[in-house]
Amino acid sequence: MNGECIVHLNDAVTLQLLGAHVARVTLNRPQVHNAVNAALANGLELAVQLTEDDPHIRCIILTGAGQLAFCAGADLNALADGQAATLLTARGGFAGFVQQPRRKPWIAAVNGVALAGGTEIALACDLIVAAEHASFGLPEVQRGLIAAAGGLYRLTRAIPRVLAIELILTGQRLSAARAQQIGLVNRTVVATELQQCARELATHISGNAPLAVRESLTIARAAFDHDEQALQQMGEQAMKRLRASNDFKEGPRAFLEKRPPHWSGS
Incomplete structure (x- = not known):
């Protein structure tokens, strides 16, 4: 499209x-x-x-x-x-x-x-x-x-x-x-x-980082289905995945350079 x-x-x-x-x-x-x-x-x-x-x-x-x-x-x-x-x-x-x-x-x-x-x-x-x-x-x-x-x-x-x-x-x-x-x-x-x-x-x-949005949404949707310990583990796993992404580096870099971030979704 x-x-x-x-x-x-x-x-x-x-x-x-x-x-x-x-x-x-x-x-x-x-x-x-x-x-x-x-x-x-x-x-x-x-x-x-x-x-x-x-x-x-x-x-x-x-x-x-x-x-x-x-x-x-x-x-x-x-x-x-x-x-x-x-x-x-x-x-x-x-x-x-x-x-x-x-x-x-x-x-x-x-x-x-x-x-x-x-x-x-x-x-x-x-x-x-x-x-x-x-x-x-x-x-x-x-x-x-x-x-x-x-x-x-x-x-x-x-x-x-x-x-x-x-x-x-x-x-x-x-x-x-x-x-x-x-x-x-x-x-x-x-x-x-x-x-x-x-x-x-x-x-x-x-306009926000697509990977961060998806990971956040996944955990928010699961809030009624798991206890806090399980949700905390989900959050830690999500952060581990995000830290391996290009967008994890792009966000702070764009902030320091005072420009809009260019998200790749990867």
């Missing part, structure tokens, strides 16, 4: 390079509020693989097409037709994304409703920025289901436990303003500024 051209990975997902190191992945089924079908799951899994494999891409924005919805969850037509299994991929799980291994940071730019699986996709990202009219929710219990694509535990990790349990058991929606207030959302902006906000955040992240 080069420039800011849009690549249609399939009918449901597009990939666009924004500048040198930021990519935007768009769920492109606005006619059904970007609901997850087989094409979207396969396209999103491919988008993860492509961005992971591209050494120039350092941060990815995930958003939905249109102004009404980020993602409304599973496509009910697919569920009614007995095609629920097609909404999962072997590598990525639901939507080809929520369980997909990723080394690079993902920012969810939530441009409208993010319900059920849509909230779970946002929760699987590392940061969330939202338009003021956006909303979140896990209404599965209202349909006799559970939020089995990570929502039950990721929401409970992201916000105070009692608030998460209330949202999970009632199925009620959460406004963008309230989501920011309780720490689920990093930033809330007017809809016209959402993509620029996400891009500025992604550009700021991608």
Whole structure:
């Protein structure tokens, strides 16, 4: 990819390079509020693989097409037709994304409703920025289901436990303003500024040393899964890898020479 051209990975997902190191992945089924079908799951899994494999891409924005919805969850037509299994991929799980291994940071730019699986996709990202009219929710219990694509535990990790349990058991929606207030959302902006906000955040992240960002992200993601001793060992191992890199030398050198660093990612 080069420039800011849009690549249609399939009918449901597009990939666009924004500048040198930021990519935007768009769920492109606005006619059904970007609901997850087989094409979207396969396209999103491919988008993860492509961005992971591209050494120039350092941060990815995930958003939905249109102004009404980020993602409304599973496509009910697919569920009614007995095609629920097609909404999962072997590598990525639901939507080809929520369980997909990723080394690079993902920012969810939530441009409208993010319900059920849509909230779970946002929760699987590392940061969330939202338009003021956006909303979140896990209404599965209202349909006799559970939020089995990570929502039950990721929401409970992201916000105070009692608030998460209330949202999970009632199925009620959460406004963008309230989501920011309780720490689920990093930033809330007017809809016209959402993509620029996400891009500025992604550009700021991608301006840092890519190896250091990935190592830091790996340990931060693992914070709920290991005790402090294990996390300390992970940090020591990460520092050992970083000390062997060119960027480990470039950072202090650039600071002393009073110039921007030139990261090689190696």
